[in-house]
Amino acid sequence: MKIKAALVKEKNLPLVIEDIEIDEPKEDEVLIRIVASGICHTDAESIKGNGAPFPAVLGHEGAGIVEKVGSTVTNISVGDHVVLSYSYCNACSQCLTGHHNLCVRTVELNFGGKMQDHTYRLHKDGQAYSTFFGQSSFATYAVANKHNVVKVDRNVDLKLLGPLGCGIQTGSGTVMNSLHPEPGTSIAIYGSGAVGLSAVMAANLLGLKDIIVVDIHENRLELAKELGATHALNSKNLNVVEEIKKITDGGVHYAIETTGVPVVIKNAIDALRVAGKISIVGMGGDVTLNFTNDILMEGKTIVGTIQGDSTPQIHIPKIIQYYKEGKFPFDKLVKFYDFNAINQAFEDSKTGITIKPIVVIDEQFS
Template sequence: MKIKAAVTHSMGEEFKIEEVEISDPKANEVLIKVVASGVCHTDAVARDIGLSPFPAVFGHEGSGIVEKVGEGVRTVQPGDHVVLSYASCGHCENCLTGHPSVCVDFNALNFGGKMEDGTHRLHQHHHELSTFFGQSSFGTYAIANERNVVKVDKDVDIALLGPLGCGIQTGSGTVLNKLRPPFGSSIAIYGTGAVGLSAIMAAKIVGCKHIIAIDIHESRLELAKELGATYVINSKHADVVKEIKEVTKGGTHYGIDTTGVPIVVRQGLQALRPLGQLAIVGVTPEMNINVHEEIMAEGKTMVGVIEGDAVPQLFIPELVEYYKKGMFPFDKLVKFYDFTQINDAFEDSKKGVAIKPILKIS
């Protein structure tokens, strides 16, 4: 079947909407008519550093309507509204113990460019196109394994829900699934993009006493306060560690770094109280840490978290329920763009004009 998709032919190249061919779904696969797709920093990173083979169709926060299912699919049927999330094997120890985000085949399935059986579903001029995150949602249709597909309520606008599959799941899941801060505890969120703001909303849900947002953009800090932050710090004009310790009388119990900036990661560690935990969700380069002073001597923990340690089929419907109850207003992060404006959406995301762009595809 002929579809329209945003094709990237080489590293760093702008997205080009072109005609491509998509195959029928094979066993355990689903064909989805894509309604919308979130724009995520990971798509830009993949394009700019060659995270997946080229040519490729990126996009990994898709939402849409099931068009057709392959043999053996049991959890969805044509007409269902679905969100697309990351790929996992479903068989390794981590998948079987409820941690598919650290599937042993995660990198191959999400960044290797092929489907689980080692073949491709997207072609152009008889050449294979790489699939991204097992879905490639920057197209009018997408093929995904049943394990990528999450059925959601039809009474919520399906165009809004795509970012639940990655960025928003990452921020909220790091709080709700991994750190699990108890009522009355304190948490600092470094970076108030879509991931950080999602973490703030989750911290409000569980009843954290101190929810501290740190950023360099006043507009985002204002939104952070609207969404649940009890205290905000513009790190351009403050001694972050000192101020956090003063506000919390000793440091936070928990911290989440979404920036990947080494100096900010160190601030996150230093602003913890003894036995505090810092979760790293940003792509962070090599950096130096004084393990004795910054971790061991005060019994602190530093942990990496992927996709909010979420099982998407269980977690995403929970987020939708929180949204319906007014407890998780992630729609305040969103700005919609037409599919043809895909490059504008990425540029606005890079500049901070839009926190979470969503492309309306069909």
């Protein structure tokens, strides 16, 4: 079947929308008409060459309507509204113990370019195109494995929901599924993009006493306070570690680091109280620590968290229900763009103009 897709053919080139071919879904797969797709930092990194092999169709925060299902798909039906999330095998030791985000085939299935059976679904003029995160949602249609697909409430605006598949899931899940903070405790969140602000909403939902957000953009810090932050610190204007220890009488119980900036990571560790725990979410580089002084003697815990330690089929419907109840207003993070303005959406995300861009692909939903 012929579809339109935003193609990235070489490193650092703008995306180009062209006609390509998509294969029929196999027995364990689903064909989805894509309504809209969020744009995530991981998409931007992939354009730089840090993702699926080129040429590729990116996009991994898709939302759409099911058009066809394979013969072994029993939990998804034609006409269902769905969100697409990350790919996992559902057969390895990690998947079978509920840690689908740590599937042993994660890199292969999400960044290798092929589907679970090691073949391609996207083609143009005899050349195969890589699939991204098992979905490639920057296209009018996508084929995805049934494990990528999450059925969602038909009564919620579908074009809004794609970012739940990655960025919003990562931020909220890191708080709710990985850190498990107790009500009345404190948390510091470094970076107030979509991931960080989702963490703010989750922390507010769980009743934390001090929710401290650190960033350098005043407009994002203001939004953080609107979403539940008790303190918003501009790290350009003060010593973050000293200020956090002052606010919390010794340091925070928990922290989430979303920026990947080495100095920010170090500050986040230093601002923990004794026995504090930090989740590293942002992709960063080398960080210099004195293990004895910074970690061992204060009993601190550092953990890496992927996709918020979430199983999408459980976590995404939960967040949608909180949204419907007015407890998780993630719609305040988004701005919609036409599909043909996808490169502008990437640019606005890069410069910080837009926190979470969503490209609307199906014109019926514009």
